[in-house]
Amino acid sequence: MYTVEDWVRYGDELRRPLLVGPKLSKSTKLAIVGAGLSGLSIAFRIATKRPDIEIEILEKTERCGGTIETWSEGEWMCDVAVNAARPHPSFWRLASDLDLGDVFSQSNPRATSRWLFLNKKKSKLSLLTALKMGPVRMFRSIRSARSGGKSIGEIIPNQSVADAMTFGIVNDASHNVDADFLMPSMTKFGEEPPIKWSKIKKMMKQTYPLFTPTKGSIASFEGGMQTLIDALLDRLKQLSNVQIHYQQQYESPEQVALERNVPIDSVIWCAPLARTIEQYTELDVYAVGYASEDIANVPAGYGTLIPDQDIPVSGILHESDVHSSPRAPAGHRLFRVMAPSSRDGDDSKIRSSLKQILSNKEPALYKKIGQRKIPSYSPGYMSKLIKTERNFTRAGWFYSGVSVTHVVAEAERIAELF
Ligand SMILES: Cc1cc2nc3c(=O)[nH]c(=O)nc-3n(C[C@H](O)[C@H](O)[C@H](O)COP(=O)(O)OP(=O)(O)OC[C@H]3O[C@@H](n4cnc5c(N)ncnc54)[C@H](O)[C@@H]3O)c2cc1C
Numbered sequence: 001m002y003t004v005e006d007w008v009r010y011g012d013e014l015r016r017p018l019l020v021g022p023k024l025s026k027s028t029k030l031a032i033v034g035a036g037l038s039g040l041s042i043a044f045r046i047a048t049k050r051p052d053i054e055i056e057i058l059e060k061t062e063r064c065g066g067t068i069e070t071w072s073e074g075e076w077m078c079d080v081a082v083n084a085a086r087p088h089p090s091f092w093r094l095a096s097d098l099d100l101g102d103v104f105s106q107s108n109p110r111a112t113s114r115w116l117f118l119n120k121k122k123s124k125l126s127l128l129t130a131l132k133m134g135p136v137r138m139f140r141s142i143r144s145a146r147s148g149g150k151s152i153g154e155i156i157p158n159q160s161v162a163d164a165m166t167f168g169i170v171n172d173a174s175h176n177v178d179a180d181f182l183m184p185s186m187t188k189f190g191e192e193p194p195i196k197w198s199k200i201k202k203m204m205k206q207t208y209p210l211f212t213p214t215k216g217s218i219a220s221f222e223g224g225m226q227t228l229i230d231a232l233l234d235r236l237k238q239l240s241n242v243q244i245h246y247q248q249q250y251e252s253p254e255q256v257a258l259e260r261n262v263p264i265d266s267v268i269w270c271a272p273l274a275r276t277i278e279q280y281t282e283l284d285v286y287a288v289g290y291a292s293e294d295i296a297n298v299p300a301g302y303g304t305l306i307p308d309q310d311i312p313v314s315g316i317l318h319e320s321d322v323h324s325s326p327r328a329p330a331g332h333r334l335f336r337v338m339a340p341s342s343r344d345g346d347d348s349k350i351r352s353s354l355k356q357i358l359s360n361k362e363p364a365l366y367k368k369i370g371q372r373k374i375p376s377y378s379p380g381y382m383s384k385l386i387k388t389e390r391n392f393t394r395a396g397w398f399y400s401g402v403s404v405t406h407v408v409a410e411a412e413r414i415a416e417l418f
Pocket residue numbers: 033034035036037038039058059060061063064065066067068080081082083084085086248249250251270271272285372373374395396397398401402403404405407
């Protein structure tokens with residue numbers, strides 16, 4: 001049972017299982033597989049707490065950051081994947097402990113509006129959207145979700161709204177997404193807090209270092225998410241008990257244990273494990289910029305979700321409206337466009353849908369900046385996770401939850417075991 005203090009430190013993260021090996025904290029040497037945000041932040045947390053533990057990070061590629069990468073060209077700057085963090089004290093603690101307070105700030109309070117592009121029309125997502133779903137139906141669906149293993153499509157009665165949300169978060173249709181994994185607090189997965197959730201939320205609010213985020217805000221780094229990865233790397237390089245090895249591809253935790261000469265309990269696997277290509281969805285990411293006068297019809301906001309699968313674009317984020325640090329040259333605005341591979345869009349289809357949704361003027365910048373794979377979390381995923389065999393530790397977004405806040409909170413929770 002977690003205490004009130006635990007709940008105030010981690011909030012709803014405590015509903016998520018920690019998939020740690022039973023003897024992990026007895027390790028004298030650790031092998032961490034994967035140098036994404038998860039592997040790097042676990043290494044940082046444990047290495048600073050326990051300088052006596054030797055840590056090897058084993059990364060398949062030649063770079064750190066994994067999914068996270070910030071693209072730039074001249075004064076244009078765009079994150080290929082995550083661009084900001086939603087409020088959680090764990091993430092703020094990491095930014096603070098890395099001395100990133102001067103370059104970490106709250107999103108623009110005027111850029112919170114979200115729109116839904118449906119039936120060729122844009123409408124603002126609001127409480128009204130939820131009411132239109134029928135509050136009674138909604139309440140019944142959420143209650144039924146408490147039996148576990150349901151999809152988001154089953155608990156949110158309006159399919160377009162449900163799809164818009166799940167495409168926006170995990171690039172997948174709502175009937176393919178496990179509600180317990182995406183929203184454990186809504187389905188009441190896991191342990192319940194010992195006191196009222198509203199009280200815990202209030203207490204959590206007092207614990208943010210750097211600044212207290214306002215309701216509905218997110219926060220980001222000057223220089224994009226790469227700033228966080230670079231800061232983690234800088235710190236790890238200064239620690240004599242940490243080594244990073246690149247171009248190290250391991251197939252299994254057993255192979256790591258054998259080749260790095262550590263017990264299996266000392267392996268922390270922060271990478272996919274036994275996933276087939278079908279267990280991912282894929283999307284192309286574009287940076288699209290306009291001269292401000294050519295896009296004056298689009299109000300400042302957070303972004304637009306597009307559930308209609310006949311349109312090649314599933315989401316458009318208003319990058320230069322959202323962040324308080326610049327993402328575009330003066331007199332321009334930057335948008336990030338997500339095009340799922342399942343929608344089969346080529347350049348001409350994407351450009352013509354941008355004309356329909358954003359502006360019929362030609363963009364000043366149109367560039368594919370990357371392609372990303374997102375793990376699929378099919379209904380029942382979370383229930384299976386709690387039954388996972390735990391002779392080694394699994395961490396990262398395949399297990400912790402999809403967002404960087406989950407990954408970072410999990411890293412703190414793991415380090416607390418030492
Ligand atoms: C387009 C997109 C948008 C996103 N937007 C948001 C957002 O707005 N907010 C948010 O909170 N989150 C967002 N995310 C999610 C966020 O990016 C992830 O939560 C986070 O980056 C996951 O980090 P990780 O370390 O767990 O995994 P990864 O970043 O996947 O890192 C895994 C690492 O392991 C390495 N590896 C893989 N296999 C092996 C092997 N066999 N041996 C050795 N190394 C291996 C990889 O090369 C990689 O470096 C987004 C993701 C995408 C793709």
